[in-house]
Amino acid sequence: xxxxxxxxxxxxxxxxxxxxxxxxxxxxxxxxxxxxxxxxxxxxxxxxxxxxxxxxxxxxxxxxxxxxxxxxxxxxxxxxxxxxxxxxxxxxxxxxxxxxxxxxxxxxxxxxxxxxxxxxxxxxxxxxxxxxxxxxxxxxxxxxxxxxxxxxxxxxxxxxxxxxxxxx
Amino acid sequence: xxxxxxxxxxxxxxxxxxxxxxxxxxxxxxxxxxxxxxxxxxxxxxxxxxxxxxxxxxxxxxxxxxxxxxxxxxxxxxxxxxxxxxxxxxxxxxxxxxxxxxxxxxxxxxxxxxxxxxxxxxxxxxxxxxxxxxxxxxxxxxxxxxxxxxxxxxxxxxxxxxxxxxxxxxxxxxxxxxxxxxxxxxxxxxxxxxxxxxxxxxxxxxxxxxxxxxxxxxxxxxxxxxxxxxxxxxxxxxxxxxxxxxxxxxxxxxxxxxxxxxxxxxxxxxxxxxxxxxxxxxxxxxxxxxxxxxxxxxxxxxxxxxxxxxxxxxxxxxxxxxxxxxxxxxxxxxxxxxxxxxxxxxxxxxxxxxxxxxxxxxxxxxxxxxxxxxxxxxxxxxxxxxxxxxxxxxxxxxxxxxxxxxxxxxxxxxxxxxxxxxxxxxxxxxx
Numbered sequence: 204x205x206x207x208x209x210x211x212x213x214x215x216x217x218x219x220x221x222x223x224x225x226x227x228x229x230x231x232x233x234x235x236x237x238x239x240x241x242x243x244x245x246x247x248x249x250x251x252x253x254x255x256x257x258x259x260x261x262x263x264x265x266x267x268x269x270x271x272x273x274x275x276x277x278x279x280x281x282x283x284x285x286x287x288x289x290x291x292x293x294x295x296x297x298x299x300x301x302x303x304x305x306x307x308x309x310x311x312x313x314x315x316x317x318x319x320x321x322x323x324x325x326x327x328x329x330x331x332x333x334x335x336x337x338x339x340x341x342x343x344x345x346x347x348x349x350x351x352x353x354x355x356x357x358x359x360x361x362x363x364x365x366x367x368x369x370x371x
Numbered sequence: 372x373x374x375x376x377x378x379x380x381x382x383x384x385x386x387x388x389x390x391x392x393x394x395x396x397x398x399x400x401x402x403x404x405x406x407x408x409x410x411x412x413x414x415x416x417x418x419x420x421x422x423x424x425x426x427x428x429x430x431x432x433x434x435x436x437x438x439x440x441x442x443x444x445x446x447x448x449x450x451x452x453x454x455x456x457x458x459x460x461x462x463x464x465x466x467x468x469x470x471x472x473x474x475x476x477x478x479x480x481x482x483x484x485x486x487x488x489x490x491x492x493x494x495x496x497x498x499x500x501x502x503x504x505x506x507x508x509x510x511x512x513x514x515x516x517x518x519x520x521x522x523x524x525x526x527x528x529x530x531x532x533x534x535x536x537x538x539x540x541x542x543x544x545x546x547x548x549x550x551x552x553x554x555x556x557x558x559x560x561x562x563x564x565x566x567x568x569x570x571x572x573x574x575x576x577x578x579x580x581x582x583x584x585x586x587x588x589x590x591x592x593x594x595x596x597x598x599x600x601x602x603x604x605x606x607x608x609x610x611x612x613x614x615x616x617x618x619x620x621x622x623x624x625x626x627x628x629x630x631x632x633x634x635x636x637x638x639x640x641x642x643x644x645x646x647x648x649x650x651x652x653x654x655x656x657x658x659x660x661x662x663x664x665x666x667x668x669x670x671x672x673x674x675x676x677x678x679x680x681x682x683x684x685x686x687x688x689x690x691x692x693x694x695x696x697x698x699x700x701x702x703x704x705x706x707x708x709x710x711x712x713x714x715x716x717x718x719x720x721x722x723x724x725x726x727x728x729x730x731x732x733x734x735x736x737x738x739x740x741x742x743x744x745x746x747x748x749x750x751x752x753x754x755x756x757x758x759x760x761x762x763x764x765x766x767x768x769x770x771x772x773x774x775x776x777x778x779x780x781x782x783x784x785x786x787x788x789x790x791x792x793x794x795x796x797x798x799x800x801x802x
Binding site: 256259260263266267270271279282283286287290293294297298301302305306307308309313314317318321322324325326328329332333336337342343348351352354355358359362365 | 375376377378379380382383384385386387388389390391393394395396397398399400401403404405407408411415453454456470471473474475476477484485486509510511
């Protein structure tokens with residue numbers, strides 16, 4: 204079931220990203236998105252380990268690029284959907300690999316069900332909040348941008364601290 | 372597993388940077404799923420992971436070459452762990468036969484799970500030290516690595532082959548009844564001699580033929596007493612006595628031979644001590660019975676070959692370990708410079724038996740059948756035959772053992788009593 208869901212989310216992410224670029228009439232990028240989606244699917248099918256990480260990074264970058272290129276109102280929602288689907292695909296790929304590599308003691312179906320439930324909750328909340336945010340126009344002025352910058356700095360230092368902790 | 376949070380974290384950071392750089396709020400919308408994903412993982416992270424691991428084996432005393440089931444039980448003594456990966460670190464030398472020494476599970480507080488795998492064991496003592504556990508959230512983004520202490524030992528003993536009773540004849544025996552001829556007249560089975568009749572001798576011991584030839588005199592048969600003896604087993608564990616070829620080890624066969632001989636002597640009621648002569652002197656004090664058998668087998672299970680400048684030759688063999696005029700049994704492929712030491716020991720009136728596992732036959736098994744190989748084997752065989760002759764001349768019994776054949780056969784061919792008619796027909800040793 205995990206494999207089927209994985210393929211489904213990759214196809215969904217590729218379709219949303221292609222549609223986002225097509226909506227902005229960025230046809231070369233739409234084709235590139237479709238090709239990337241196909242490569243990700245191929246990588247999954249052939250079990251190439253770095254494909255999922257590359258796929259998530261590429262899809263997020265292409266989604267951000269589609270927003271930067273500008274477009275119609277639906278582009279942002281499609282890009283958001285693409286990022287959510289790509290994130291789900293990346294997560295499911297990791298889960299599928301762990302399950303294939305190590306034998307599960309106890310109820311594997313229960314473990315999968317709990318994982319999927321939480322992933323679904325994160326995806327649903329992301330879409331809900333994202334949709335709500337789209338309805339509210341945010342215009343960044345200097346002060347919020349400064350605060351955001353500060354937040355980024357804090358996040359960066361926190362990430363470095365976390366990386367330096369040996370058991371994390 | 373590697374820490375996976377860096378990719379979504381990096382992407383989130385990149386999108387935030389892009390939002391600031393481009394002053395575009397829509398980038399924040401894209402960052403939202405990544406942020407929520409990381410937050411969910413952080414919230415359910417394994418902050419207080421406390422686990423306890425316990426090993427158990429299907430048997431405490433395994434015999435080499437057999438399969439042993441290893442069970443690992445993990446108990447959660449801390450918070451709920453959504454996903455925990457447990458990997459058991461196998462001590463070197465154990466070969467995994469069935470299953471995997473790793474498992475993935477989810478553990479509630481106080482919960483426990485166990486998994487098992489099967490290993491094929493080679494002789495030796497194996498110590499299981501640590502179990503590696505990686506606790507993580509369900510998304511496996513944040514991990515906490517734990518090294519769980521689960522010390523346990525598995526002892527793998529050498530295989531013991533049942534041997535027929537060995538006919539040893541040391542000059543001195545102990546005072547208890549046993550299977551070794553004591554060179555003293557008394558009650559026994561084998562005929563020893565004749566003496567004048569003493570009142571009280573059983574009538575069935577009277578030698579009537581001799582008495583008939585000497586009127587007015589009676590003679591009584593005497594039988595050889597049978598007692599137990601002191602046996603000192605020496606296992607040659609010098610590095611140069613080890614031959615490895617095609618995954619086979621000559622030392623492994625030597626250890627098996629020593630274990631089988633010790634078991635055979637102890638079964639006969641004798642007092643047996645063991646000296647492992649290699650990197651150092653590993654001495655198992657002489658003793659009787661099953662406990663001594665266990666001590667010797669455990670010492671042999673841990674026996675390893677090693678180098679030492681002092682014990683490179685047999686010159687420093689500590690004779691004080693062995694009672695005077697007792698039986699010494701040396702298990703060694705033997706080198707030409709060992710012969711003088713053995714001859715000296717024989718001169719001190721020790722009875723010596725040498726069991727020589729044949730390194731030539733072991734190596735020949737894996738070599739191609741070429742003329743030069745055959746010639747080399749012949750030369751090596753001649754050297755060994757010459758050594759054997761020198762030992763036999765000194766009164767030392769030598770059992771040459773081709774490790775392909777059973778030790779019992781090799782010993783019986785050398786030391787077993789063959790029927791008279793085979794000797795008469797010149798068939799001794801061929802049947």
